[in-house]
Amino acid sequence: EEAVKRSGPLAGLPSKPGGHVAKIKALGDNAWLNLGTPRRDPKWGTARGRSWGAPMPLATDLRGAFLFGEGPHGYVKPDGHYMDDLWFYDLNAHRWICLYPGIHAKNPPELVINKDGFEATKDGRPLPIASMVHCYQMITYDTGRRRFMSVPCPGAYWRHMKKVLAFRRAGGRRRNVSPFFYDTVNGQWDGHATKAPMPRTGFGDLLMYVPSVKKTIHYRRRQNVYWFDAAKKDWTMVKPKGTQPTFGIDFTACYDGKRDRVWLGGGSYPVAKTPEQALLFYDIKTNAWGNPKPEGSRLRGFNTNLSVMSYDAANDVVIVFRHDHLRGKPSPGHGVNVYDPEANAWNDAPLPLAKGMPGGACWNGFYDPELNAHVFHLAGDGRGGGSIWVYRYKREEEKR
Numbered sequence: 343e344e345a346v347k348r349s350g351p352l353a354g355l356p357s358k359p360g361g362h363v364a365k366i367k368a369l370g371d372n373a374w375l376n377l378g379t380p381r382r383d384p385k386w387g388t389a390r391g392r393s394w395g396a397p398m399p400l401a402t403d404l405r406g407a408f409l410f411g412e413g414p415h416g417y418v419k420p421d422g423h424y425m426d427d428l429w430f431y432d433l434n435a436h437r438w439i440c441l442y443p444g445i446h447a448k449n450p451p452e453l454v455i456n457k458d459g460f461e462a463t464k465d466g467r468p469l470p471i472a473s474m475v476h477c478y479q480m481i482t483y484d485t486g487r488r489r490f491m492s493v494p495c496p497g498a499y500w501r502h503m504k505k506v507l508a509f510r511r512a513g514g515r516r517r518n519v520s521p522f523f524y525d526t527v528n529g530q531w532d533g534h535a536t537k538a539p540m541p542r543t544g545f546g547d548l549l550m551y552v553p554s555v556k557k558t559i560h561y562r563r564r565q566n567v568y569w570f571d572a573a574k575k576d577w578t579m580v581k582p583k584g585t586q587p588t589f590g591i592d593f594t595a596c597y598d599g600k601r602d603r604v605w606l607g608g609g610s611y612p613v614a615k616t617p618e619q620a621l622l623f624y625d626i627k628t629n630a631w632g633n634p635k636p637e638g639s640r641l642r643g644f645n646t647n648l649s650v651m652s653y654d655a656a657n658d659v660v661i662v663f664r665h666d667h668l669r670g671k672p673s674p675g676h677g678v679n680v681y682d683p684e685a686n687a688w689n690d691a692p693l694p695l696a697k698g699m700p701g702g703a704c705w706n707g708f709y710d711p712e713l714n715a716h717v718f719h720l721a722g723d724g725r726g727g728g729s730i731w732v733y734r735y736k737r738e739e740e741k742r
Contacts, residue, residue: 350529
């Protein structure tokens with residue numbers, strides 16, 4: 343990666359790899375490693391667990407990943423800040439860095455609508471105030487411009503913040519805007535006006551940066567696909583060929599760089615009618631939906647509260663980590679579900695999760711191709727002190 347001089351909380355990254363990185367590199371096949379609780383941010387402590395928010399977008403240039411999105415509805419943390427905070431997990435140093443502690447619920451800064459139509463601080467800097475109920479699959483990292491990005495989703499749980507409620511009732515926001523983004527170079531939130539309006543966003547949408555086209559895709563259930571072009575600062579709608587997903591909101595997703603496609607898994611409200619309809623893909627080059635109907639399908643829903651989906655580039659497989667502890671008894675598909683696109687088949691049965699994993703914890707995670715490792719933050723919803731677990735499916739030298 344090209345060296346960049348950063349200011350703000352991420353200055354000096356990437357960190358020097360600690361001793362735990364050697365342990366990750368030494369992992370064998372189907373092996374787990376518990377790294378424990380990351381080192382605290384000196385001022386803000388540890389990040390909290392958050393439900394309905396599977397992805398932690400990886401920033402390869404920073405050697406870590408972002409954690410964003412609310413957990414418990416309308417939750418105000420003990421320090422008085424609303425849980426619309428943004429965190430960065432520094433993988434090399436196994437530590438948390440708080441990029442934004444969230445808005446203070448009772449004493450927010452003076453707010454304005456800036457020239458581009460964003461809610462902003464007095465100096466015009468955009469501020470994503472309670473912008474998402476949860477993150478679902480609606481956060482991503484633009485590797486070209488080094489920006490963490492998100493789009494809002496509706497929800498009224500923040501309305502107990504009276505000053506914010508009064509401000510929003512007094513004035514409107516424009517729809518012709520970009521996603522919110524956090525610039526990792528200058529350490530600030532930002533956004534800008536666009537010619538076309540942002541597509542209407544809902545619960546459990548998709549937002550994902552696609553490096554092959556250097557654009558960001560947005561998809562809302564049973565609607566068209568939109569692209570955000572950061573170079574042109576604009577949105578474009580496309581109408582894909584084929585049959586779009588029939589499952590409801592809150593699907594999991596991952597990008598397959600070998601095939602240049604986005605895989606979408608299940609969802610809820612409703613779930614797929616059959617397991618054969620639960621894994622679909624959107625092909626970037628042909629602008630088309632596809633249904634591979636793989637052998638061994640067993641899952642109808644992969645929603646982000648119970649699943650994390652990743653593309654394992656070293657082994658060319660899609661992996662769905664299903665962690666349904668919430669009902670006291672694991673549901674079908676609990677464990678590591680591996681889909682092989684070349685064979686078009688799932689593994690015969692889910693591989694087991696690690697012993698000692700906390701039941702009822704929310705999972706947020708990412709795959710790091712450099713270490714060939716899947717990394718997860720496990721913590722109770724709205725609770726700090728969570729642990730980091732690492733998994734390797736197969737060592738790269740043994741891939742098929």
